Amino acid sequence: MPEEENSDLVSLTIDGVEVQVSEDSTVIEAAEKAGVVVPHYCYHPGIPTRPAQCRVCLVEVEGQDKLQPSCKLPVQDGMEVHTDSDDAELARKSVIEFLLVNHPLDCPICDAAGQCMLQDYAFETGQLQSRLNEEKLVMGRDRIADDILYFADRCIICTRCVRFMREVAQDDSLVVAQRGDRAYIDTFPDEDLDNPFQGNIVDVCPVGALVHEDYLFKARAWDMDKTPSICPGCSNGCNVTLDTKENQIVRLKPRYNGEVNSYWMCDYGRKHLVMGNRGVRTEVPLVRQGGELEPMDWSDALAAVGERLGGIEGGSAVVSPDACNESLHYFRRLLDTLGVPADAGSYRVEQGEEHTLPGFPKLTLREDRAANGTGADLFGFRRVESWPEPEPGAPLFVLQETLREAPESYAEDASFFLYLGSHLSPAARRADAVLPVTTFAEMAGTFTNHEGRVQRFQKALQPPGIARPAWMVLSGLLARSGDGSPVLDAADAFGEMTDERPEMAVLNWGRVGLKGQTLDSGAGAEAGAGAR
Amino acid sequence: MSDEVELHPAVAGAQPYMRAETQGENSAPEDAPLFDDGAGRERLEKVLSRYPTRRAALLPLLNYAQERNGWVSRPAMKEIAGELDLTPAYVHSVATFYTMYNQRPVGKYLIQVCTNISCDLCGGEEVLERFLEETGTRPGETSEDGLYTVMEVECLGACGFATVVQVNDEYYEDVTPERVPEILDELD
Amino acid sequence: MAFPETHERETRTLLSRHMGEEEARTLDGWRERGGYGALEKALEMEPDEIVTTVKESGLRGRGGAGFPTGVKWSFMPEKGDDPHYLACNADESEPGAFKDRELMRWTPHLLIEGCVIAARAIQAEHVYVYVRGEFFEVIRILNRAVTDAYEAGYLGEDILGSGWGCDLTVHVGAGAYIAGEETGMLSSIADGRAEPRIKPPFPAQSGLFGDPTTVNNVETLSSVPMILDNGADWYRQWGSDDSPGTKLWCCSGHLNRPGNYELELGMPLKDIIHDVCGGVPEGRQVRAVFPGGSSTPILSRDELDCETTYEGLSEAGSALGTASPIVMDESTCIVRAMRRVAHFYAHESCGQCVQCREGTAWVTKILERIERGGGEMEDLDTLYDLCEQMTGKTICVLADSVVFPLESSLDKFRDEYEAHIKHDRCTATA
């Protein structure tokens, strides 16, 4: 929906409710504002063209004898629209019935069940059966990309997928073939789609005609939990929803943010997390005693680590650009306490090819394949191509960097090696103390994306064992030496961070909300606006 | 295209494209290129000169592919896509919208019998049956000798002269089942 | 493929005057018959004057909708920097219609002349003549004529030294009825798939390549030269106030003398059938007629007194459409005829709108089942419901085009449908 700019407002009534909308809106948008969702298939707010072809959004307009497609109809001052008149409702119902004519009604095995706009509307109009006595047209399924299947029988030819590819990805390789009731979606014969953003066609499909093969039959929409989050795949910081089931991430779906990713996300981001969560997890604190890493509970572990830290001065540090702002904040405080020079802390960001979504260029898969490089920068860590070998005989502090790619001998000669991380790599096993921390999905916190937008993510999974968010562990450790008190809540961690960091003073937990707030978003003036 | 007179650009994109000369055993192999000779380039240039966009030349060039090869092959679609800055998928989408583009080679004589209402009233179905019988084929299938493909077609726009039959680029009017053998004889 | 002898010469008065004369196809032959005289006249007129003359003549579009041609031309915006286009609709595919083919194969220069005059009226710099792909004979003839017209200076940059000019390109389709719908045709030329699009904007605002465009039928444009030659009043001496002039009638089906006849608008339909076309063969009776092509509401035997004007047929509950009566005698099974008609529209739906894509196919399946034997009485209610839901809800009127004949046939021949369902076969023709 176009954000209301300064364009002129017109007022109209939708089912008797008066609304004011900008004059370049369409009736369907005005209706949404009035709290009325007019069923729609071909219209998608993120896809520019409005072919008005599915004809399900028909509404009655006073003074016009034919029903009008509300997705295309411009608003006019004084217009009186009825979405609930008998004619409009009947027309809608009949579109559903028409669509069910050749629809297999295989909901029990369809991947979209529970999030299908055909099922929804059919349910609403009380019409799950069609009167059809004839044989249904059977077309079967087809692969249209290495990981996307197309079930032609379920397709309602709304052309959202085609128009997403054509207009947003600007890659004209998905088309409608044939015509009439023989029409189907197709690529050039024997050529698959090959676009870094093609996964979005599955999301725009209002029914279960396009399906990610990886998720086929994996979970039903209604028995997945959904948590607002941020994609950790790169520094763009796309807003996503994590779909989880049985404490596992099943998939990521884009979540609308007009400033960051619109309705979309990239395929790398979709796969990166689901595929990339391999390796041995840290589950309980481990502290070296007599040459061996011994499991301990938190209070013993923190006590033991606190004791060792007592005698330490200086050293170097490595952080992961996947660590959240709050964890980085407390880590920096710890390093300051220990007298680790500011330039002795470094981070490395994995690099990859950049891809921009032409129809919404703010969505770019960035070369920096980590969510919070900007945050690491902000907290004074130095960006390096490869980590400097720690000085032999000096202490080493590592936050969340798995060190998977570290040389074999890495940190062999450290005088003391503290590792706060979620995975146990060979290098991490050399640590004197391993403090198990959660991944971003198992906690709440914030990331700062490439343009300085601070965005919140929420806890979607239960952590393994007794792992805790790094900010919790670190604030606890600091508290032991009398530096503040342990922080148990992400909002409090955030509050302390923004209080202590002048460059972050404009930020406000409430205002960051689900859409984020940029660091340059004007100090003070509106800071209280989103505090609720 | 072998015409003595030079094609005027105004009509260059409008040449009959269902010709016995390029169908059946004369149809070009799947990979016969369209635009790598003088004739192909000339046609392309002339057609392009008549439209403000390259895309508008799509139908004229698909027509040309069929005129030249007897059918519209995948390599032909790709070649056309390349010339018009379109994707092959786009060309495929357009080509499959229309019923006159042969997606695979057809017989030397493509026999299309109108069975739409006016022709049906005058025995179109029987004419169709007779053609199938005489050629020993089923609808859309090509006879073993590669000579005939018979199919049903929608209204040919000559309803007063029912039944209307189109053989390649020619109309046969007032066709009755009895005339079918005679028409087939004339063809060869 | 000679001009059929069945045509009655005396009915050929204006438009079809030179049909059947081989020489009329050639440029010289055409000039000898006074051809391009109207163009010379038009070149001395201001565009406005041409529009006014055509407006005053009352000429109505012959492509099916019957919209007044001069009025349509006047919708074109003031000529600015954007090009204007004229698209001549020669896609003739409505079952029953076969007049444009005859016009083009006998008098191609008449069409060219009409196109150039219309282009001048709407200040178009380019005319595209969209000919349906199957019309190869027409295409050969038209190509020859266009080439000659360019040579002789009737087309091109500076027509007959007037300082004004326009181009004309023949564009050939490839088998799609929907390419005859005006926005479908513009999509077919510019983008490839002949998918109609929602109006507004109308072609005069945003048409071919997004620029102002007028779409006119072959017969409409072919009527323009004689109107310019002889004036609006002359044209109005035929027909009625609302339906002036003459019209080609494409008569097909069960007739002794089917064919094209040019008739003054207004002759009673039954006279066209019985007098002009010699009635139905073997002394049988008429059962029903689609008076304006297969998309117009069906008329039963008792309704054939109506006058064949736009208003006369509309009063009779049908439409003049493409003036293509399809006559069905007693040997016709209405269910089968309707099934055949529905099948056509299902085959030709572009597939964008749900009601049309699914509805046309569904209706066809029901009719097929009834025809085969296996229909149920409830099917008739379903058909009525489907008709209602396919009316006035789609991008173009193709969906309505199956409703008009179907719903009217259900109304008027309900007993035949019922008998067919009851006995699992046609009893009306037994």
Ligand SMILES: Cc1cc2nc3c(=O)[nH]c(=O)nc-3n(C[C@H](O)[C@H](O)[C@H](O)COP(=O)(O)O)c2cc1C
């Ligand atoms: C489905 C459909 C098919 C049509 N086919 C044709 C056609 O083949 N030829 C034609 O001239 N008009 C056809 N028309 C009408 C055109 O849309 C348009 O009204 C006409 O070409 C305008 O020309 P006129 O004003 O000179 O009649 C068709 C309309 C529809 C809805």
Ligand code: SF4
């Ligand atoms: S695959 Fe889905 S998005 Fe694409 S046209 Fe079909 S229903 Fe619409």
Ligand code: SF4
């Ligand atoms: S662009 Fe980056 S943040 Fe956005 S989905 Fe892709 S990987 Fe994730």
Ligand code: SF4
């Ligand atoms: S009504 Fe039918 S033919 Fe017309 S645009 Fe809709 S689907 Fe296409």
Ligand code: FES
């Ligand atoms: S119905 Fe056969 S040519 Fe028209």
